Amino acid sequence: MMTLYDYMVSGNGYKVRLVLAHLGLTYKLVECDILKGETRTPEFLARNPNGRIPTLQLEDGTFLFESDAIIWYLADGTPLVSKDRLARAQTLQWMFFEQYSHEPNIAVARFWKHYLPKLSPLQEMRLPEIMKSGYSALDVMEKHLAVTPFFVAGKYGLADIALYAYTHVADEGGFDLAAYPKINAWLERVASQPGHVPIDYKN
Numbered sequence: 001m002m003t004l005y006d007y008m009v010s011g012n013g014y015k016v017r018l019v020l021a022h023l024g025l026t027y028k029l030v031e032c033d034i035l036k037g038e039t040r041t042p043e044f045l046a047r048n049p050n051g052r053i054p055t056l057q058l059e060d061g062t063f064l065f066e067s068d069a070i071i072w073y074l075a076d077g078t079p080l081v082s083k084d085r086l087a088r089a090q091t092l093q094w095m096f097f098e099q100y101s102h103e104p105n106i107a108v109a110r111f112w113k114h115y116l117p118k119l120s121p122l123q124e125m126r127l128p129e130i131m132k133s134g135y136s137a138l139d140v141m142e143k144h145l146a147v148t149p150f151f152v153a154g155k156y157g158l159a160d161i162a163l164y165a166y167t168h169v170a171d172e173g174g175f176d177l178a179a180y181p182k183i184n185a186w187l188e189r190v191a192s193q194p195g196h197v198p199i200d201y202k203n
């Protein structure tokens with residue numbers, strides 16, 4: 001059986017749990033408290049040298065890390081990933097966008113504001129820029145969703161899952177989604193997919 005090392009409020013971890021739920025795959029869940037440094041112990045670093053969840057141990061013992069790589073591994077060959085060459089590249093396009101322009105701003109603002117007791121002076125200084133960049137990412141999404149119901153080829157798939165994870169909790173980072181009607185409608189469409197589970201879902 002696969003083992004998922006995860007932290008329940010993590011959006012990156014949620015992507016993996018959501019894909020596992022959609023695919024009906026069973027797995028063992030090992031919760032790691034990132035606030036207590038449980039992903040930075042020698043034991044954990046032997047699983048993922050980058051010291052982060054989500055990390056998935058496959059049935060043959062191999063450890064796989066980086067949420068978007070894990071969900072690609074799990075879902076490739078299923079209806080969540082297109083067989084079409086261009087649609088596959090477009091899925092990666094939105095997943096790289098998520099990891100470079102979206103998650104580093106929206107997830108980081110959420111973590112700092114919602115989960116840390118107090119911001120450091122450096123974090124206070126960086127916050128306005130992070131908020132601005134987070135809103136820019138939301139603007140890009142809103143524009144794209146004005147012409148399509150889902151991110152790639154008009155069909156629910158991994159790009160939606162990757163972007164849903166932190167967009168649906170962006171308010172916890174202080175992002176106001178009221179001015180984003182297309183994003184709000186898309187959030188509802190994603191949440192109404194068969195097999196959808198909430199962020200704190202445990203197998």
Ligand SMILES: N[C@@H](CCC(=O)N[C@@H](CS)C(=O)NCC(=O)O)C(=O)O
Nearest residue numbers: 010012034039052053054066067068
């Ligand atoms: N790019 C990585 C980011 C993973 C990540 O940032 N994980 C955070 C929780 S969301 C973590 O484990 N932090 C603990 C630490 O850095 O010690 C992914 O998509 O999986």
